[in-house]
Amino acid sequence: MSDAPLLEVTGLKTWFPVRRGLFRKLTGYVRAVDGVDFCVERGRTLALVGESGSGKTTVGRSIVRLVEPEAGSIRFAGQEILGLDERALFPVRRQLQMVFQDPMTSLNPRLRVLDLVAEGLDSFGLAKNRSERRDRVVEVLRRVKLSPDHLTRFPYEFSGGQRQRLGIARALAVEPALIVCDEAVSALDVSIQAQILNLLADLQAEFGVAYLFITHDLSVVRHLAHQVAVMHQGKIVEINETAQLFEAPQHPYTRTLLSAVLSLEPRPRSS
Amino acid sequence: MALEVEGLTTEFPLGDRRVPIVDDVSFVLPEGRCLALVGESGSGKSMTALSLLRLVPRPGRVTRGSIRLGGRELRHLSVPEIRHVRGHKLAMIFQEPQTSLNPVVRVGEQVTEAILLHERIGRGEARKRALGLFERVGIPEPGARFDYYPHQLSGGLKQRVMISMALSMRPEVLIADEPTTALDVTIQAQILALLRDLQGEFGMSILLITHDLGVVNQLADEVLVLYAGRVVEKAATNQLLSQPLHPYTRGLLDSLPGRRRPGERLYEIQGVVPSPLDWPRGCRFCTRCPEVFEPCAEQTPPLEAFSSEQSAACHARHRERPGT
Numbered sequence: 001m002s003d004a005p006l007l008e009v010t011g012l013k014t015w016f017p018v019r020r021g022l023f024r025k026l027t028g029y030v031r032a033v034d035g036v037d038f039c040v041e042r043g044r045t046l047a048l049v050g051e052s053g054s055g056k057t058t059v060g061r062s063i064v065r066l067v068e069p070e071a072g073s074i075r076f077a078g079q080e081i082l083g084l085d086e087r088a089l090f091p092v093r094r095q096l097q098m099v100f101q102d103p104m105t106s107l108n109p110r111l112r113v114l115d116l117v118a119e120g121l122d123s124f125g126l127a128k129n130r131s132e133r134r135d136r137v138v139e140v141l142r143r144v145k146l147s148p149d150h151l152t153r154f155p156y157e158f159s160g161g162q163r164q165r166l167g168i169a170r171a172l173a174v175e176p177a178l179i180v181c182d183e184a185v186s187a188l189d190v191s192i193q194a195q196i197l198n199l200l201a202d203l204q205a206e207f208g209v210a211y212l213f214i215t216h217d218l219s220v221v222r223h224l225a226h227q228v229a230v231m232h233q234g235k236i237v238e239i240n241e242t243a244q245l246f247e248a249p250q251h252p253y254t255r256t257l258l259s260a261v262l263s264l265e266p267r268p269r270s271s
Numbered sequence: 272m273a274l275e276v277e278g279l280t281t282e283f284p285l286g287d288r289r290v291p292i293v294d295d296v297s298f299v300l301p302e303g304r305c306l307a308l309v310g311e312s313g314s315g316k317s318m319t320a321l322s323l324l325r326l327v328p329r330p331g332r333v334t335r336g337s338i339r340l341g342g343r344e345l346r347h348l349s350v351p352e353i354r355h356v357r358g359h360k361l362a363m364i365f366q367e368p369q370t371s372l373n374p375v376v377r378v379g380e381q382v383t384e385a386i387l388l389h390e391r392i393g394r395g396e397a398r399k400r401a402l403g404l405f406e407r408v409g410i411p412e413p414g415a416r417f418d419y420y421p422h423q424l425s426g427g428l429k430q431r432v433m434i435s436m437a438l439s440m441r442p443e444v445l446i447a448d449e450p451t452t453a454l455d456v457t458i459q460a461q462i463l464a465l466l467r468d469l470q471g472e473f474g475m476s477i478l479l480i481t482h483d484l485g486v487v488n489q490l491a492d493e494v495l496v497l498y499a500g501r502v503v504e505k506a507a508t509n510q511l512l513s514q515p516l517h518p519y520t521r522g523l524l525d526s527l528p529g530r531r532r533p534g535e536r537l538y539e540i541q542g543v544v545p546s547p548l549d550w551p552r553g554c555r556f557c558t559r560c561p562e563v564f565e566p567c568a569e570q571t572p573p574l575e576a577f578s579s580e581q582s583a584a585c586h587a588r589h590r591e592r593p594g595t
Contacts, residue, residue: 051455052426159543160312189311189482191540194526198537216456223528223537242533260456262463262485264529266509269492 004078005039006177006210007063012036012072014055014062032058033069034234040178043208047221047242049257050231059231060180060214064098065089077177094124097171101183103163107155107170114151116166117141120174136173143206144169144199161192165199172203182214197224218261222246230254272341272360272443274300274323274476279336281315281322283547290547292331293319294500297574300444305470305477307491307508309484311523313544315500316480320446323478324361325353340443358389362437366449368429372421378432379405379417386439404435409465427458434465441473448480463489484524488512496520499544499555502574506581516583519556554586562587 013036015029033055040046050056062069065081074082081092097120100106107116117137118127127133138148144165155163164184171179181200185193201224203209213225221228222242229239230253238251249255281293293315300306308316322333323345338345340360348356357363365371373381382401387394405413408431421429430450437445447466451459467490470477479490487494487508494511496504496519504517515521524530525538542559551557557567566572566586574584 051457161543189544190523191311191526192543194528194537195539197528198539201534201536218456219527219529222533223531224534256457260460261529262460262483262489264484264488264512264524264527266512267488269509 004075006042006077007040007212008073008075009039009059009063010037010073010075012059012062012074013070014058014067015070031234033062035072036231036234036236038229038236038239040210040212041226042177043204043210044226045204045211045213045224047213047215047225047228048231049215049218049221049228051216051257053233054231055234056214056231057182060098060182060212063212064093064096064180066098091124094120094174095177096180097174097176097178098180098182099164099167099171099184101186103160103167104155106167107163109155112152112154113137113141113146113166116155117169117173120170124174126174137169140169140173143172143203159192160188161195164188164192164196168196168199168203172207172209175207176209178210178212180212180214183216184213185220186215186217193220200224218257230257272476273302274361274444274478275337275339276300276323277337277339279319279322279338280334281318281327281331282334283331285548288548289334290550291334292500292547293322295336296495296497296500296502297336298495298502298505300476300478302443302476303470303474304493305479305491307479307481307487307494308497309481309487309494309523310497311482311544313499313547314497316482316497317448319497320363320448320478320480323446324357324363358385358440358442360443361446362440362442362444363446363448364430364433364437364450366452368426368433369421371433372429374421377418377420378424378429379419382432382436382439385436389440401435401439404439405432408432408435408438408469409461410435425458426454427462430454430462431465434462434469438469438473442475444476444478445470446478446480449482450479451486452481452483459486466490484512484527485529496523499547499550501555502584503556504581504583505574506583510578510580514581516577516581516588517556517585518560518562518587520583522559522561554584560587564590 012033014033015031017026018028018030020027036059048056048059061067063074073080076092114137117140118133121127121133121136127136146165185196215221225242228242228245229236232253238254249258277297279293279296280291282289282291296319308319310316321327323338345356379401383397386397386400402413410416410428410431451462481487491508494506494508495502498519504520515524522540526540528537531537540559551568553569554567554572557563572584572586574582576582
């Protein structure tokens, strides 16, 4: 394995055309991501933070090519993947998975758990026969702390936290090197959020999976990220090791964000 | 005017049973103070607020308890009377302002209409007052924004419009249901600061409903922690944050990433919030509680005062300190 970072993004630009009027005339572009550089190392977590509209989600979607970037370079395990067509990209997709914010809208409601989690195994032909397929699904369910009894159930039968475990199980089943987590714990109750954050940490320790963790929640970032990139208006304004970024933020926008974090320390009150 | 709630119970038919989604909730919100109702989804915190305003969706209904505002019982008011109370005395703002604003009416017009609905003044006067409120809640260029439609405003500005509408009646109590949950952190900080200023200026009380203890710490003097429809702990905010008594409150605090050293394992409250159909008989937290022992599954622990600032409903607290 080379020393090159697992994911190396340089000069990434993703623009959305703005069309107006009867003939849908192109009147300009929304520069959602406008020249972004960063790396994710193997087995590490990079958090991408910013407010709504900062472009953080578009970065994540550009990397897994749910949207097509305008320019730049995305090197994954040393290979440039930006110019690749869908066929050439296919083997890379196994290595590069995504977990979404709302597990209910990202799980096919008509598939049972067995088929949901096995979907990746099926498309990449990773299971030789039905019993191996089932065994691998049971194993990955065990890893995310769901019971094999759940195999024949449908997504609606699960709570929010369990559905997020299913989303993670789906990504994990194909043994990816990188998982892009887009606000993966933001919709969960705090007690459930803690369970999922611990699970993500365990999986990283065990399988060496790297995370690109997209979130607006700075206390989560401080807890789990090795590095943080702060996005504002389509650009990364600051990127640093987590401890340094929190202790000595350089960019004024980072300072604004950090000062808005609500403390849990008791404070003086008027009576 | 103080808001005093005693033994409030709101039931929903579920299967062949009636389930108390809000179960025997009592609190006092003194004039000019802020009380927070805290809990996870399904705790009954929002339903408590809706019960106060008599807005519980059918087929649910308030079955027991009393709701007194300035000594006046609200539970048995007629429909026109309770309408007058809503807005004039108790106003409410919600998590998603866009769902409470009419998308096809200009925002200034909506606030003007709200004022006209409750007061006998001319349209010109009402407009002037609405404009003054826009300015007060910190809407930049209020004159121009007055003629905007809701979709032309950001989430933070829409919430400011909602706050201006709620304030237009100078309510005694503002019920704020997750007022900042849908907003970006920097905007959240601004809205919380605004609420704090307005509370002082208007002498309002605030009933804050939230799942976020950071938000509680910014605004609330006192906190009620709800779990599965019941109050499990009631305490002054600083006391709750520094020395929680109930295992559920402790678990909530310990599961927050902001209170641990980076990378340290977070405390996990085992399991999930049970569905109302599976609520245990005694303490409703007993199936997930790390301190559970014999009486918990059988007897409902009463809410007991452990100091002048703190009460909890937990059998295990007696085990620690016999005699109290």
